[in-house]
Amino acid sequence: MASRSQKFHGRVEGVDDPCGIAGCREPGEFRAPVTPGDFDGPGQWRYLCLDHVRAHNSSYNYFNGMSPDEIQEAQSPIAAWERTSRPFAHVGDPPPAWSDFHDPLDAIATRFRPGARASSAGPDRFTPGERKALKLLQLGDDADRLTLRKRYSELVRRYHPDRNGGDRSHERALGAVIEAYTLLKSSRAFA
Template sequence: MKFDSPLFDRIRVKPERDRRPVTGPACEWPGCAAAGTHRAPKGRTQARQYWRFCLDHVRDYNQNYDFFAGMPDSAVAEFQKDALTGHRPTWKLGLGTHPRARRFRADGVFDAGPGDPFDVLREFGTGARPDAAQAQAEQERRTVRNAERKALATLGLDPGVSRTEIKNRFKELVKRHHPDANGGDRASEDKLREILEAYNYLKSTGLC
């Protein structure tokens, strides 16, 4: 009885050798007749093209493979820099869009300027955004408007009222919250103080 037989490979846990027929392309290494079971890239200038090697020769090929062969040092450094971002275009923070991006405006004209409609990134860049002095002036205008709105709310008025309405409302509230009219109530005195401060502020801004 022959123990060196393919029949025993079926019942062995680990066959002594692989007796399955070899299929597929042959190894492209010169002088090698083994099966080309592994792929190896042909080079940087031949994208998606591969050699077919056996396991031993693909190992030899990979040890000596140089992707940057023939490239100058400056090109290698540029390639490595672009690899940090996946070779995708980048631009300075604050521009909102790529400098070459073209946006379609409501008036039917293409606008290549940076887009930041809510001015979220204005402080990080310049482009078409206002400078620091303009940004500070705009912030001051917002502060003034908020203070005016708060002062008018203290008097129970809405923005856009006339000077006469402000003065009449002030006289009415003073009479209502004067200590003499409320028996010296401390809460009324605090309210009267807020009314006086609000009226004086509106007066300083020229609204009344």
């Protein structure tokens, strides 16, 4: 049964060759590059014992030969941000431009219902019940979701009893406004 963890990470088991350092008789169980910092390809390797691979690793300096400005640039947390990246591929139509919308939720809804923007203009945009609700809210056929929300909040503030000193005479109008808004906000025209 194999052990669950190895004591030394990187150890190459079953090596019969001695350490690559002249005069050392320990087995060369750890792989080390011949020229540190030159990893432009497969590279050349030599096998060292534990003590010599530790000495090799402690002498390695990534910044060796760099100017102070190059070192600062390499250590910068935003070192790779200026690199360009490829855009993700998309399937089908490209997504809508965010600048075409006043409300981000409208843009998201349009992305997942591509036909919604195309059908937003035209005489059959609203059903008769939706037209009646628009008339109640005093909105035209060209109203968008943002206009609908603004008008709804204006009318709720106007008719709510808390805003009228407890006067309940506008409760029926408030109920009609809420019902009209509920119908219109789930309409295909405002999707």
